[in-house]
Amino acid sequence: MHVVELEGVGVRVVGKSLLDGVDWRVDYGDHWVILGPNGAGKTTLLSLAGAVRHPSEGTVRVLGHQLGRVDVRELRRHIGLVAASQRLIDEELMEEEGATAHTVVLTGHTGTSVPLWDKYGTAERDRAHRLLADLGCKDLAERPFRVCSQGERARIRVARALMADPAVLLLDEPFAGLDLPAREDLIAALEDLAATRPVLTTVMVSHHLEEVPATTTHAMLMGDARVLAAGPVADVLTPANLSDCFGRPLHVDRLDGRWYARALRP
Numbered sequence: 573m574h575v576v577e578l579e580g581v582g583v584r585v586v587g588k589s590l591l592d593g594v595d596w597r598v599d600y601g602d603h604w605v606i607l608g609p610n611g612a613g614k615t616t617l618l619s620l621a622g623a624v625r626h627p628s629e630g631t632v633r634v635l636g637h638q639l640g641r642v643d644v645r646e647l648r649r650h651i652g653l654v655a656a657s658q659r660l661i662d663e664e665l666m667e668e669e670g671a672t673a674h675t676v677v678l679t680g681h682t683g684t685s686v687p688l689w690d691k692y693g694t695a696e697r698d699r700a701h702r703l704l705a706d707l708g709c710k711d712l713a714e715r716p717f718r719v720c721s722q723g724e725r726a727r728i729r730v731a732r733a734l735m736a737d738p739a740v741l742l743l744d745e746p747f748a749g750l751d752l753p754a755r756e757d758l759i760a761a762l763e764d765l766a767a768t769r770p771v772l773t774t775v776m777v778s779h780h781l782e783e784v785p786a787t788t789t790h791a792m793l794m795g796d797a798r799v800l801a802a803g804p805v806a807d808v809l810t811p812a813n814l815s816d817c818f819g820r821p822l823h824v825d826r827l828d829g830r831w832y833a834r835a836l837r838p
């Protein structure tokens with residue numbers, strides 16, 4: 573069984589193809605990065621993997637269950653979704669109520685945007701503290717979420733997503749708006765997660781090669797609603813593939829497992 577399996581998948585809205593002819597397999601313990609220019613279809617692909625939307629054609633199986641034949645609410649309990657761009661949790665409400673980072677993580681247990689206090693016992697509270705520590709946010713537990721920096725919030729959101737002990741963690745542009753130290757802290761946290769949770773599968777959508785954690789095992793390049801290349805990370809993130817994907821000649825370096833790209837000048 574695969575964590576995510578797509579066969580001949582298309583997603584269409586009136587007059588537009590958002591995904592076309594996509595085949596994709598994600599195995600347990602894989603760490604994928606999906607790269608591609610704006611509008612390529614990356615978020616649409618992630619929303620299929622997250623059982624948030626259904627395909628117009630083809631089949632999507634998530635954790636062995638075919639979308640359209642499964643209670644997606646039950647399925648979503650096993651999927652951790654982190655998206656800075658979407659308001660997956662009502663963060664404004666959390667800000668108004670002065671919720672602490674620890675409370676925000678706790679809400680991941682119930683998958684709610686407000687805390688359901690009677691559902692959280694000592695075990696859940698301890699687990700939320702451990703997850704904050706795992707994400708390098710140990711000292712933030714009692715800090716109001718509203719005063720946390722963007723970088724701190726990014727790591728708190730990952731801790732929240734892990735609260736339900738998901739089989740797969742989906743991250744949609746988790747680095748958006750982060751400065752360099754915050755980016756590096758989040759990358760370190762993701763690399764540590766990969767080392768300490770060998771069965772946790774992750775799929776991350778990103779815009780920049782510099783954001784690809786060294787623990788990434790597989791990559792997909794997308795363009796114009798299609799998969800341009802997919803497979804083991806070293807086979808896919810080649811200068812030729814990346815130049816083709818982003819539409820200009822690129823030079824690519826790899827250092828200590830991390831990736832760096834720059835445009836070649838004519």
Ligand SMILES: Nc1ncnc2c1ncn2[C@@H]1O[C@H](COP(=O)(O)OP(=O)(O)OP(=O)(O)O)[C@@H](O)[C@H]1O
Nearest residue numbers: 585588589590608609610611612613614615616617
């Ligand atoms: N419901 C919709 N109706 C019409 N067009 C849509 C809809 N949802 C997405 N699109 C379009 O489909 C294309 C793919 O969107 P998607 O968000 O998957 O791209 P992306 O690769 O994640 O882009 P970005 O890097 O800019 O976030 C975009 O051109 C987007 O405007």
